[in-house]
Amino acid sequence: MKRHSSSSLSPRSIVFIGLVALAIAMGIGRFAFTPMMPLMVRDGSLDAVTGTEWATANYVGYLLGAISASWFARSPRLGLQVGLVGVAATTLAMAWGNAALPWVGMALRGSAGVFSA
Incomplete structure (x- = not known):
């Protein structure tokens, strides 16, 4: 495969x-977890409060990732x-994570x- 310089x-x-890469990152990072959450609540491995905390952490991560994106301005x-x-x-780590440890x-x-942003 021939590599092209930018x-x-x-x-x-x-x-x-860039749009394709963003769609892949956002699709994996955001929408892979969304359909699993109701199943996790139903199975008792996650409660609504913990799910809300996780969603909040995700949004804080988006903010931090957007702020830190300038670190890659040269590359x-x-x-x-x-x-x-x-x-x-x-x-992938979410699949092996332990919901008993909410943190x-x-x-x-x-x-x-952070990575999605």
């Missing part, structure tokens, strides 16, 4: 690639790679928010 891509291509490709890998890793889920949801 200068060889048209602005339209760069915008399209947006690295920022996208870190974000995509981080979202995938935190989402673990809150930390993972907060981290997913």
